Amino acid sequence: MAKHIKNRNIAFTILVAIGLVGASYEAYQYHTLSTLNKQITAGKVITDDSYPYLQKYTAAYDQGNKSDYKHAVQTYSQLLDQSPSIENQAKIHFNIGNNLFVFGLIRRINEDGTLQDEARHAYTQAKIAYEQSLRLEPNDMSAKFNLSLLNSMMAKNMKAAPKEQSTMELSNLPIGLP
Template sequence: MAKNIKNRNLALTMLVVIGLVGAIYEAYQCHTISALNKKITAGKVITDDSYPYLQKYTAAYDQGNKSDYKHAIQTYSQLLDQSPSLANQAKIHFNIGNNLFTFGLIRRVNEDGTYQDEARHAYTQAKIAYEQSLRIEPTDISSKFNLSLLNSIMAKNMNAAPKEQSTMELSNLPIGLP
């Protein structure tokens, strides 16, 4: 009977030790995630290689905040290659649309009031990105609002800028049928 009690005490002691080790590990994980969340909330770029997705996401966000829209769009596109969840795909497309929209807004308008080709292209791509975000997450209010705002801007002055005709003659080409 005494041996039976010793075996039970030993088994319970082992369970307590395993539980303590598990609790310490979980506390460490919570601390790590909390520190990571504080960095993200503060707008800092994640430099920890253990979280490559978050590292790339915060880098893209930071590039967009620094008005480096082309690189931000490129970095967000690279995130799509990592097969994120559907919710994250919708957020990525939304952020791509935001960067393209802002990039189009900073492009200059031609003298006749039409948009430059870069702005028109950026608006068209932003529209596609917002629509893709809404296909994945149809209830996203931010994507709906930005798409409607973009559509109101695109409706005006979206004619192609007139191209100047070349005045160069090609005198060595025959005219008409031989």
């Protein structure tokens, strides 16, 4: 009987030790993720190489906050190459649309009231990004609102600005057919 109790005590001690190791690991993971969440909430760029997706995502977000919209769009696009979940793809497309929309807003209008080519291109790309976001997450109210706002900002007949024709003459070329 004493040997049987001793064996049970050894088994129980081993189980308690395994439980303590597991609990310690979970506490470490909780602390690590809590630190990451605090950095994200504070708007800091993640520098830990253990989380490359979060690192790139926060870098893109930071670039957008610093008005570096072209690089933010490029960085968000690189995130799509990492095969994120459908939900994250929708968020990435939404953020791409936001950066392009703001980039289009800060572009100047030509003297005749037409949009510059960069602004028109940015609006068109933003519309595509919002639509892609809505294809992935059809119930995303933020994407729906931003798309409707973008559509109201875009002129119905958004025409390209007239290009100045070159007055250069090529005098050494023969005119007409030989």
